[in-house]
Amino acid sequence: MIITTSLRENESLIARAQELASELGADYQPRRKLSLSKCLERFGPFYLLYKDRLSFVNADASELIFHPDTAVLRLKAPHDALISLLGQSPKSILDTTMGLASDSLVMAAVGNRVTALESQEVIFQVVSRGLATYQTDNKQIEKAMQSIKAVKSDSLTFLKSQTDHSFDIIYADPMFSETIKESExxxxxxxxxxxxxxxxEWLDEAKRVGRERIIIKAHFRDSVFEELGFERQVRPNQKLHYGVMELIDTEY
Incomplete structure (x- = not known):
């Protein structure tokens, strides 16, 4: 894997890129004012270090960047379906599918203690570092980012390592089985x-580790709700539904 810098490079940024390359077992390559397309031709997919963030450029030139915008918009809305499912009192939550961390941020921003798992190395590096370094004037989001404990692990391995009832809520948002064109x-x-x-097997471990409930999110056409026995929370005119499995008799 290659790491290079943004075009606005200086000695400090180059030194940071070299240090990060050593940390990740990657190779540092000078940018030399190359365009992103030229970098892709020479390096293949690569990490791109800016002054204030780390990103990753895919083979199709799409760039993976951490940004909390989606979480900010959801928190400004008068109602968020996921927040409603969590309950009123603060919970310990295991987000088994961190991804871009939007759900983790929303859950943490309303006072919950969130541990977020990510199995894929590139996503983990970009997002966990973004959570630690992103600068914002939004104090609610800043506090949420700082509070999330990001862990590099696949969910099943992590669940198996936990004692019974370690978390109040287990959450999963696996990649959608259907394409959502709006989700650019x-x-x-x-x-x-x-x-x-x-x-x-995942469900059995989640039941053991969870204390109150398991929540999943999937495309409304996905059969995972019925396959695993989740109660589907229908959201009219929404392509994503939540599924809930209560582990104890509680009300939200």
């Missing part, structure tokens, strides 16, 4: 994401 911000993550479906 997901284009850069698709080539990098873990496309595995949820399994019975």
């Amino acid at each position: 911000n997901l284009n850069a993550i698709k080539p990098l994401a873990n496309g595995s479906r949820l399994t019975r």
Whole structure:
């Protein structure tokens, strides 16, 4: 894997890129004012270090960048379906599919303690570093970013390592089985994401580790709700539905 810098490079940025390359076991290559397309021709997909963030450029030139915009918009809305499903009191939540961390941010921003898992190396590096370094004047988002514990692990391995009832809520948002054309911000993550479906083994471990409920999100055409026994939360005119499995008799 290659790491290079933005065009606005200086000695400090180059030194940081070289240090990051060593940390990740990657190779640093000078930018030499090359365009992104020329970089792709020479390097293939590569990490791109800016002054204030790390991104990843895919073979199709789409760029994976961490940005909390989606979470900010959801928190400004009068109602968010996921927040409603969490309950009122603060919870310990295991987000088994961090991805771009939008759901993790929303859950953390309303006072929950979130541990977020990401199995894919590139996504983990870009997003976890973004959570740690992104600058914003939004204090709610800043506090949420700082509070999230990002862990590099596949969800099943992590679940198996946990004691019974370690988290109040287990959450999963696997890659959608159907394409959503409106979700252009997901284009850069698709080539990098873990496309595995949820399994019975995953569910058994989630039931053991969870205390209150398991929540999943999937395309409304996805059969995962029925296959695994989740109660589908129908959202009229929405392409994504949530599924809930109660582990104890509680009300939201």
